[in-house]
Structures are given as structure tokens and as C-alpha cells.
Amino acid sequence: MKLHEFNWRRFCAVVRKEFIQMRRDRMTFGMMIGVPMIQLILFGYAINSDPKHLPTAVFSADNSIFARSLVWGMRNSSYFDITREPKNEAEINTLLAQNTVQFAVTIPVDFSRKLLRGEKPDLLLEADATDPTAVGYAIAAMNSLTPTVLNRDLIGPLAKLNGSAPPFNLVVQQHYNPENITQYNIVPGLMGVMLTMTMVMITALAITRERERGTMENLLSTPVRPGEVLIGKIVPYIAVGYIQVTLILLAAKFLFDVPMVGSLPLLVAMTFLFIVANLAVGITFSTVAKNQLQAMQMAFFFFLPSLLLSGYMFPFRGMPVWAQNVGECLPLTHFLRVVRGILLKGNGIVEIAPDLWPIVLFLLVMLIIGVKRYRQTLD
Amino acid sequence: MSAGDLVIDVRNVTKKFGARTVVNHIAMQVRPGEIYGFLGPNGSGKTTFLRMLCGLLKPDGGEGSCLGLDFRTQSAEIKKRVGYMTQRFSFYEDLSIEENLDFIARIYGVPERKAAVEKSLERLGMVERRRQLAGTLSGGWKQRLALSACLIHEPQLLLLDEPTAGVDPKARREFWDEIHQLAAGGLTVLITTHYMDEAERCHRLAYIAYGNLLASGAVADVVKAAALTTWEVTGTNLATLAEKIRKLPGVEQVVAFGTALHVSGRNAAKLRASVGPWMTGEFHWTPIQSGLEDVFISLMDIAEDNFK
Numbered sequence: 001m002k003l004h005e006f007n008w009r010r011f012c013a014v015v016r017k018e019f020i021q022m023r024r025d026r027m028t029f030g031m032m033i034g035v036p037m038i039q040l041i042l043f044g045y046a047i048n049s050d051p052k053h054l055p056t057a058v059f060s061a062d063n064s065i066f067a068r069s070l071v072w073g074m075r076n077s078s079y080f081d082i083t084r085e086p087k088n089e090a091e092i093n094t095l096l097a098q099n100t101v102q103f104a105v106t107i108p109v110d111f112s113r114k115l116l117r118g119e120k121p122d123l124l125l126e127a128d129a130t131d132p133t134a135v136g137y138a139i140a141a142m143n144s145l146t147p148t149v150l151n152r153d154l155i156g157p158l159a160k161l162n163g164s165a166p167p168f169n170l171v172v173q174q175h176y177n178p179e180n181i182t183q184y185n186i187v188p189g190l191m192g193v194m195l196t197m198t199m200v201m202i203t204a205l206a207i208t209r210e211r212e213r214g215t216m217e218n219l220l221s222t223p224v225r226p227g228e229v230l231i232g233k234i235v236p237y238i239a240v241g242y243i244q245v246t247l248i249l250l251a252a253k254f255l256f257d258v259p260m261v262g263s264l265p266l267l268v269a270m271t272f273l274f275i276v277a278n279l280a281v282g283i284t285f286s287t288v289a290k291n292q293l294q295a296m297q298m299a300f301f302f303f304l305p306s307l308l309l310s311g312y313m314f315p316f317r318g319m320p321v322w323a324q325n326v327g328e329c330l331p332l333t334h335f336l337r338v339v340r341g342i343l344l345k346g347n348g349i350v351e352i353a354p355d356l357w358p359i360v361l362f363l364l365v366m367l368i369i370g371v372k373r374y375r376q377t378l379d
Numbered sequence: 380m381s382a383g384d385l386v387i388d389v390r391n392v393t394k395k396f397g398a399r400t401v402v403n404h405i406a407m408q409v410r411p412g413e414i415y416g417f418l419g420p421n422g423s424g425k426t427t428f429l430r431m432l433c434g435l436l437k438p439d440g441g442e443g444s445c446l447g448l449d450f451r452t453q454s455a456e457i458k459k460r461v462g463y464m465t466q467r468f469s470f471y472e473d474l475s476i477e478e479n480l481d482f483i484a485r486i487y488g489v490p491e492r493k494a495a496v497e498k499s500l501e502r503l504g505m506v507e508r509r510r511q512l513a514g515t516l517s518g519g520w521k522q523r524l525a526l527s528a529c530l531i532h533e534p535q536l537l538l539l540d541e542p543t544a545g546v547d548p549k550a551r552r553e554f555w556d557e558i559h560q561l562a563a564g565g566l567t568v569l570i571t572t573h574y575m576d577e578a579e580r581c582h583r584l585a586y587i588a589y590g591n592l593l594a595s596g597a598v599a600d601v602v603k604a605a606a607l608t609t610w611e612v613t614g615t616n617l618a619t620l621a622e623k624i625r626k627l628p629g630v631e632q633v634v635a636f637g638t639a640l641h642v643s644g645r646n647a648a649k650l651r652a653s654v655g656p657w658m659t660g661e662f663h664w665t666p667i668q669s670g671l672e673d674v675f676i677s678l679m680d681i682a683e684d685n686f687k
Binding site for chain 1: 430433435458468472483
């Protein structure tokens with residue numbers, strides 16, 4: 001277009017019309033304001049790649065002043081919060097497997113005796129290294145703590161122990177992902193992220209499209225029951241979900257060498273729950289959205305916090321409590337723990353139970369809302 | 380069902396959306412094999428009424444039967460025997476012609492499905508184009524496809540919601556010929572339309588405005604019942620005349636038809652008195668039979684006065 005043909009008045013007319021339409025489409029307008037706000041809050045406040053106050057279990061078989069100083073030293077580093085005091089090794093394993101604690105410290109029974117003799121006792125620090133970024137800084141902090149933490153106790157006749165070498169050996173065991181391979185964490189997590197994105201979006205779109213194009217009205221004037229339409233539309237996408245899962249698992253195994261310790265059938269069963277939970281979200285959105293664009297926006301609106309607050313991209317425990325609470329409401333958060341638990345930790349039904357019921361609860365609530373609203377929109 | 384039974388026999392059908400009454404105590408009786416026209420301005424409640432008949436919407440009041448079944452409680456049964464064609468083309472544009480027909484046949488559980496689809500394709504003259512996507516069809520062909528799909532389960536009652544909107548005159552005529560053939564074969568048709576020529580092709584019709592039934596019966600009866608007097612005026616400067624007489628008492632409609640003016644009113648004497656001064660040599664006045672359109676516009680004015 002030549003410049004002299006550009007008419008300011010016509011141009012303004014188009015701009016004006018565009019603003020009017022923007023204002024009419026409340027949903028889009030809300031999204032335009034809401035999405036950046038949410039991103040700002042999430043990125044600004046919730047995301048922290050240097051997580052502190054990680055829940056730590058201390059199994060102290062040696063109730064000495066040194067053990068107490070050690071625990072205090074860890075606490076003061078602000079990386080460790082002592083939340084559990086297990087009584088034996090088995091309990092430690094369960095706590096780590098269930099994701100109740102990130103770290104477990106074992107102070108052996110003869111710790112102080114060996115320390116006093118200058119025999120450099122071992123101090124065991126076990127970490128759930130599923131997510132390497134979540135534990136990296138804390139382990140570094142523990143390493144720098146070791147040489148100095150007992151300085152104040154090693155005085156007088158014990159001052160000789162306070163030499164250049166640390167008075168005890170810190171033994172770090174990084175469980176589940178000892179080599180700190182990020183893929184071990186990301187690839188299983190990706191399964192949940194993919195499912196969330198496609199399942200919510202596809203269902204929301206599929207049902208909204210049917211209404212937007214008027215084909216729903218036609219369909220419902222036939223003997224087909226609303227429930228048959230709903231389930232009939234969803235089942236193909238469950239199949240699509242499983243194809244995605246299969247692809248990701250194959251890639252995990254053959255491209256990324258992700259270990260698969262746990263039971264595959266259990267994973268398949270849990271995936272079913274998760275897929276249906278997301279489909280229920282999609283149904284609910286489709287009953288609210290007026291057109292496919294809105295359905296898409298709503299899917300993103302759900303996807304964004306799922307991605308950022310579930311512990312997929314950033315360590316869950318690095319987030320402030322409010323963000324963790326939001327995260328706990330999202331099915332992806334729990335599904336990530338389940339998938340990582342089954343694949344990397346070899347968790348069984350007992351260990352995943354704490355994350356199983358939130359998914360089931362979410363599924364039920366969404367299904368009730370979705371189906372109820374779906375029924376209303378017909379009339 | 381014996382020949383004397385009514386296909387549709389409903390009374391006091393009412394539907395409210397919030398505080399707004401969209402269909403207000405409407406009664407309708409349609410005989411078997413009849414083409415029943417359902418007319419009224421946009422937003423008058425025609426579509427809502429059709430949707431209630433085929434069980435898409437729950438009526439707030441009324442009773443009666445459709446195909447001998449209680450239309451309020453047996454909508455599942457009614458749906459199986461009714462073909463409903465929506466206002467907008469509402470088949471799947473991303474499915475082929477054949478796939479659309481096959482899908483509908485499956486939904487209705489048509490016996491000998493393949494043969495039925497084949498028959499339908501033949502009737503449509505689309506055997507060669509069966510794999511064409513429905514979205515690529517022109518308006519007229521989409522409408523024919525929709526009609527075929529509605530007929531695939533051999534319904535006893537056909538509900539057509541403005542089936543000819545946006546279809547060219549030739550296709551419209553063919554469509555109506557087909558409707559008449561179907562009716563001759565015993566199918567009952569309830570059809571909504573805005574076109575007067577179509578209304579005149581119906582056996583009987585009903586006129587609804589703002590949810591209220593204003594007139595019903597055969598075309599001649601409806602025109603007669605309206606008791607409208609119409610004059611045709613010819614001459615020069617008709618536009619000026621129209622402006623002058625439009626506001627006079629008794630003059631309800633002044634409409635230009637080509638080189639003539641139609642002037643109508645319900646009160647013949649009042650109309651005559653008002654236009655009397657212009658019945659001079661300059662203008663030539665002839666009393667004519669009121670048309671259906673004149674009647675409907677008159678009805679609409681009454682409705683506006685009474686219900687709006």
C-alpha cells in the first residue's frame with residue numbers, strides 16, 4: 001500500500017472497532033490481563049531455584065552434644081528443617097520414598113565416641129535426588145558446614161581435634177538419581193505435562209467446537225443421549241493420551257536411559273486416573289467457553305500454573321507456602337510425584353497413596369462440576 | 380395411527396427464558412401428510428417451539444401429544460420418529476457426505492444401514508461425490524444433504540427450521556417439490572419460513588409473534604380472517620402520495636409494489652374516509668385481494684401493540 005493512500009480516519013475506525021470487540025469479549029480481555037499478572041506473581045514470587053527449608057529427617061542414635069550441635073548447625077544453615085525423627089533405617093526409606101522428606105541424616109550410635117578418639121566417624125546424609133536442582137545447594141551447604149560446625153564444642157582438651165581436617169566424614173548418598181541426571185527428573189515429568197496440556201485443551205475444544213458449529217443441537221435432536229455423546233467424545237482422547245504416554249516412556253527408556261524401577265501396570269492405572277481428571281477439566285471448560293478461542297485460553301489458564309507450580313520446572317519445595325498450597329490442588333503436582341516415584345524410586349501403591357487420593361478427589365470434584373454444567377448447557 | 384389422528388396435538392405450550400416468555404400458551408394441530416407452515420418474525424419463538432416438540436428443550440407448561448406420544452415425557456421415543464433439520468447447517472463439515480449419512484444412520488440404528496446410506500446417496504444424486512467433504516458443498520447442496528440425513532431413518536414427522544434460508548430460487552423450488560412429494564407419501568411436515576411464496580405452498584399455516592399465536596388455518600382462511608381491505612393505487616408521484624397518506628387514521632400499510640402502491644387497513648370505512656380526498660383523476664384506485672404478506676405485516680403490527 002502506498003503511504004498517501006493511508007487514511008487516518010479509516011485507520012482510526014478499525015482501531016476503534018477492534019477495541020470495542022476486545023471489550024465485548026470479556027474472557028479474552030480477562031486473559032490478557034490475568035495471564036501476565038499470574039506469570040508475574042509466579043515468576044516473581046513463587047519460583048526459586050535455590051530452595052531452602054527442605055524437610056529433613058534426623059535419626060540420631062547418639063544423643064550427644066555433638067549430635068545436637070550438628071543438627072543445630074544444619075538448621076541454622078536455613079537449608080534444612082528438621083521435620084521428622086525416625087527410629088530406624090526402614091522408616092527413613094519410607095519417608096524418602098513417600099516424598100515426606102528431602103533429606104535424612106543418620107548419626108550413628110558411636111558417633112561421639114569415635115569423634116573423641118579422633119577416629120573421624122561417618123555422618124550419613126541421604127538425599128532424594130530425583131530432582132537434582134532441589135538438593136544441589138543444600139548438599140553444598142552441608143559440605144561447607146562440616147569442617148566448622150563443631151568448632152565451639154571442640155575446645156579445651158578437644159581443641160586438637162579442631163584441626164585443618166574436618167572432625168568427621170560426611171557421607172552423602174543421593175538416592176534414586178545418584179548421578180544427578182536432569183533428564184531422569186524431566187522426562188517422567190514431561191509425561192504429566194504433555195497429558196495436562198493436550199487432554200484439557202483437546203476436550204475443551206472438541207466439545208466447544210460441536211456447540212459452536214451447531215452440530216451439538218443436531219446431535220441432541222437424535223435419539224443419542226447426552227451421556228453417550230460425552231463419553232463417546234472422550235474415549236478417543238483417552239486412547240490419544242495413552243499413545244503419548246507410550247511414546248514418552250519409549251523415549252525415556254531408549255533415548256534417555258531413564259531407569260524404570262517400579263511397576264508399569266501401576267503406572268498405567270495411575271495414568272488413567274490422571275487422564276480422566278484432565279478430561280474432566282476440559283469438559284468443565286467447554287461448558288463455560290463460548291467459542292474455541294476461549295476454550296483454548298482457559299486451557300492455557302489451567303496449564304500455566306500446572307507447569308510452574310507443580311514442581312515440574314522448578315523445585316516444589318523452593319516455593320513459598322501459598323504457592324505450594326496452590327500446587328497441591330493441581331493434579332499434575334501429585335501425578336509428577338507418582339510417576340517419578342514409580343519410575344525412579346520403585347514405589348508401590350503404599351508409597352504413592354498420599355498422592356493418589358488428591359488426584360481421585362480432584363477427579364471427582366471436576367467430574368461433578370463438569371457433568372452438572374454440561375447438562376445445564378443443553379437446556 | 381388412523382388417518383383421522385393428529386400428528387401434532389398440543390395445547391398451552393409455554394416456555395420461559397428467565398422472566399421472558401418466549402412461547403406463550405400455543406396450541407397446534409397438524410394432520411398426517413400435511414405441510415404445516417409456521418410463520419412469524421425473527422425471535423418470535425418458532426425455533427423454540429420446534430425444539431420443544433423434538434425434546435431439545437423442556438417446556439415450562441402445556442400438554443399434548445406428538446405422534447401419539449406425550450411430548451413432555453416421551454421425548455426419547457419421539458426423537459426416534461422425528462427428523463429435525465436445524466436452521467444452520469449442522470452436520471460435520473470435516474466428514475464426507477457418505478460419512479455424515481453413515482454417522483446419522485448409526486445413531487438412529489437404521490436397519491440395513493449400508494443400503495439406506497446408498498439409497499440416500501442415490502436420491503441425492505451424490506453417488507459420485509460421496510467422498511467429498513460436506514464443508515466444500517454449496518449452500519443448496521448442504522441443504523439437500525441435511526434433508527437426506529433427516530430422512531435416513533424414515534421419520535413420520537419432519538421438523539424443518541427455515542430450511543431454505545440462503546438458498547437460490549431454483550434450489551428452493553426443487554426443495555419444495557420434494558417436500559410435497561414426501562407429504563404425498565404420508566410424511567407430515569412442520570416448516571418455518573419467512574418467504575410468502577413458501578407460506579402459500581403450505582396446506583395450512585400458523586402465525587406466531589412474540590410467542591403468541593395470532594392466526595392459523597389454510598392460506599385463504601387466514602387472509603379472510605384478517606379482514607383486511609387493500610387498495611392498489613397507480614399514477615404519478617406515488618412516493619409523495621405515500622408520504623401524505625401514511626399517517627392518516629385507518630391507513631395501516633402503504634407499500635410500494637413496483638409501479639403501484641398497496642394501501643391497506645383493517646377498518647374499511649375509516650380507510651376509505653381518510654384516502655377519499657386523493658381518489659382523483661391523478662391516481663387510479665382499485666380494490667384488490669389482500670396478500671398474505673399484507674396480512675402478516677398487519678398481524679405483526681397488532682402483536683406489537685398488544686404484546687410488546
